[in-house]
Amino acid sequence: MRQILFPKAGPPESMRVVEKPDPEPGPGEVRVRTTAAGINFADISARMGMYQDAPPFPCVIGYEVSGTIDAVGEGVDGLSVGQAVVAMTRFGGYSDTVVVPVLQAVPVPDGLDLQAAAGLPVTYLTAWLMLMHLGHVGEGDTVLVHSAGGGVGLSALQICKWRGARVIGTASSGKHARLREMGLDHAIDYRNQDFEAEVKRITDGEGVDIVLDAVGGDSFKKSYRCLTDFGRLFLFGVSSFNPGLTRSIFAALKGIAQTPRFHPFNLMNDNKGVHGVNLGHLWHRLDVMRPMFDRIVELAAAGVLSPVIDATFSFDEAPAAHHYIQARKNFGKVLLTP
Template identity: 50%
Template structure:
C-alpha cells in the first residue's frame, strides 16, 4: 500500500509518500481500499507539531476515508465484503489502504461520490455536536459562524438551515456569493472590517445566541462579547496558532496566553455559556457518534446534507492540499484521491 507520512515537523514539503505491505485485518475491523480521504486542519496542526493528540513522528495522519471493503477480520461480519463504505480512522487515513474498527464504518450513501462521502465524517459530526448536541440551536435563533467557508462552516450551514436558524458568517469577500447560495443569510468580510460592530448592527445591538469559533486565543474573548443573554460560545480549534509567525512552541504559548478565563460567577450573572468540542476525544463514545452519523447519513438521503468538495488532490500531492488550505483558498472540503 501507499501512505503519506509526516516525516518531521515543518512545512508541506515534509510530507512524503512511502510504500508498505498491505495490513491484515484484525478482530473487529475491516480493510478498506481507499478511494478518497478527507484533509482536515488538525492534520496541518500535526504537521507543524501543534496537535498534542498526533502520533509520534514519523506518522500517517487522517481521520476519514471512503472506499471499498476488501477484507474483514476474525469475528467480523462478511456482509461488509465488497461493500462501499465511509469510515472514521484514528489516524492512518492518508493511504490507499486502511484498517477501521467496524463500529466506525458506515455504508456509503449511494447518491454521493467517494470524495463527497469522505467530506462527511469529521466536518459534519463536528458541526452536529456544535449545533445540535451542545449548541442546541433552535428555530429563530441567530448563529455566528467564524470561518464559514471551511468544511465545518458549510456543514453548519446545512444543519442550521434544517433547524431554521438565522446564519451569519465571517469569510473573505470572494466566498460571500457562494456561501449565500448555500444558505448563509449574511456574510461579513473579516479581512476588511471589524466583524463585531457589524454583528451588533445585524442584530440591532442584541448579539447572537450561538457562536462557533475555531480560531482560539483572544478571538474567543471577542466572540464572547457578541453573545446576547442565553448565548453559547462553542470553541473547536485554535487555528491562530498555525498562522503565528513565532517558532514552535512559542506560537502555541502565545495563543494560549491570550485565551480568556471564564469564571462561573460571571457566566451565571451574564446568563451565558461556553463549551468545547473535540471529535478526536470521543472514541470512547462510539454509540453516540454512531447515532449522530446515522442521522447525518439519513440527511443525505433526505437532501438536507450536501457535502461540497472544493478540490481533489492526488495522494502524492498531499503537501499541495495542505498549502491550499493554509492559504484559506478552499470553500468547503479538500480531499485526497488514492
C-alpha cells in the same frame, strides 16, 4: 499499500509517499481500499508539530476515508466484502488501505457519491455535536459561524439552514458570494471589519444565540461578548495559532496570552454558557457518536446535507493540497485520492 508519511515536523514538502505491506483486519475489523481521504485542519497542525493528539513522528495521520471493503475480520456482522463505506480513522487515513473497527465504518447508501462521502465524518460530526447535540439550534436562533467557508463552517451552515436558523458568518471576502448562494444571511469580512461590532449592528444590539469559534485567542473573548441571553459559545480550535507554513511559537504564545478565562460568577450572572468540543477525544463514546454519524450519512443520501468538495489532489500532490488550505483558498473540503 501506499501512505503519505510525515517524517518530522515541517512544511508541506516534508511529506512523502511510502510503500508498506497491506494490513490485515483483526476480529471485529474491516479493511477498506480508499477511494478518497479527507484533509482536516488538524492534519495541518499535526504536520507542523502543533497538534498534541497526533501520533509521534514519523507518522501517517488522517481522520476519514471513503472506500470499498475488501476483507473482513472474524466476527464481523453487517458489513461485507464489496460494500462501499465511509469510515472514521484514528489516524492513518492518508493511506490507500485502512483497517477500522466496524463501529467506525458506515455503509454509503445509493444516492451518495462515494468520493464525496470522505468529506462527511469530521466536519459534520463536529458541527452536529455543537449545533444539534449540545446547542439545540432551531427556528428563531441566530448563529455566528467563524471561518464559514471552511469544512466545519459549511457543514454548520447547512445544518443551521436545515433547522431554520439565521446565520452570520465570518470569512475572507472572496468567499462571501458563494456563502450567500448557500444561504448565509450575513457575511462579515473579518480581516477588514470588527466582527463583534458587525454582529451587534446586524442584530440591532441583541447578539446571537450560538457562536462556533475555532479561531481562538482574542476571538474567544469577542465571541463571548456577541452572545445574547441564554447564549452558547462553542470553543473547538485555535487556527489563529498557526498563521504560517511552519510552527510559530510567537503566534502560539500570543494566542495563549489573549485566551480569556471565563469566571463562573460571570457565566452565572450573564446566563451564558461556554462549551469546549474535541471530537478526537470521543473515540470511547462511539455509543453517542455512531448514531450521529448514521444520521448524517442518511441526511446526506437524502440530499439534505451535501458535502462541499472544493478540490481533489492525488497522494503525490499532497503538499500542494496542504499549501492550498494554508493559503486559505479552500471553500469546503479538500480530498486526497490514492
